[in-house]
Amino acid sequence: MPLPDRPKGFDDLLPDDVPRYEHVIGSFRRVAEAAGFREIRTPLLEDLGLFQRSLGEVTDVVQKEMFTVPRQEETLALRPEGTASVVRAYLAASLHKTAPFQKLYYAGPMFRAEQPQSGRRRQFDQCGVEALGSSSPLLDAEVMAVAVRSFEAMGLRNVELRVNSIGDAGDREVFRAALTEHMRAHLGARCDDCKERFTRNVFRMLDCKVPGCQPSNASAPRFLDHLGATSRARFDATLAGLTALGVEHAVDHGIVRGFDYYTHTVFELLCRDVGARSAVCGGGRYDTLISDGGGPELGATGFAIGVIPTLVALEKQGHPKAQRGEPGIDAFVAAVTEGERLPAFRLADRLRGAGLGADCDFEDKKLKAQFKQADRRGARLVVILGPEEVANGRVKIRDLRAGEDLELPDDAALPAALAARLCAPPRADGS
């Protein structure tokens, strides 16, 4: 009987796939830790209300993309993003009282019940940072720099940073009024989706890609022109921070984030070379989320990297680390006849004890097939145990790289001798 299919949009990562993910997440992790961020791990399930309040009731993610889990009195939800949980954990641990300034990072799976397509799955990994407890504009610059440097560390080229400011709540209302007025006047010329967006979320009209909508976007009022003096000064200070760090950036009036919690700085990292959706990272400041959650008036800023879109981009650029690979072992212990199975089994274990990656045959393969297996597994050494070797207390070794054979006594020093040989260059003849 066949087992059920895996759910739509959920992937199996086979051993050949895992190193690619490790490359992206590992690169990010090293950059974040170097900048003083420490890892936090929060539950994959949270109370549904956490996301409804943090992301905004009317967002698509909350309205139709949540995986919910009814459980007695409460309704839990698989997290669709990372920020809400980090803020909840920060408050739950009273960090705002004991050590209000925290630089945290996370990496892990998120879930959204979307229609899967290239670079978008229902379970997907995100890695990101959250710097909580400070409103410093320099922190926005630092967070953006960490994002940019993470992609540099991964080896992804053609990444561009686009920055904008959406001000505080007051600025946003002023701007919303101005934008609504402008768009109402041009509504007839807009696409059907934009007519929908006009009532749902006017700001979204700004990043519509339909050609016919471009003229009325170009003439539209700009967020930056409607910022109050302090908001404007904040933004300038952030840009100055980026310049000080030598981080290239472009102001983009069309950057509008999807969640309600954003304030002031918002940004995206785009990678040309990627198709439909080119964003590999997005983030911004969220100065009211901590106080909305019952905490003090403390600012915060952060970003999240989409691991899958990043992998898609790396693959398109032909990055070697984006290819599939097999890690492999150091040594393979081959048994010539059935009688050496158990000795080979034991020897492999002894080699492991000396820190070598070692394995032996479990499929009753013939010697030739065991060699083939050793080669495929990336083993440099094949240790051969046959009736003669076992009788004499010796082993034969074949160095697959160097292509030479030797024989050694099977004593306590054997594992160390093999380990030493692994360190030597493949060509052992010249010395």
Add this chain to the structure above:
RNA sequence: GUGACUGUAGCUCAGUUGGUUAGAGCACCGGUUUGUGGCACCGGGGGUCGGCGGUUCAAGUCCGCUCAGUCACCCCA
């Protein structure tokens, strides 16, 4: 939720106006080498042609339905 496209071996695909036992490359197993990998040559196993129904003397091929996948839109890291 909307639209387009694609389902043939483990993988990538071919299959001519419907016409005998459905093919190739890679991978796998074996042999050439009765205790030595990679390369080469030879051989072998492996397919309900996504599923159901219809047209026909005859369907992988044509028609309908269905399922699955992919890509794009909406939305969004």
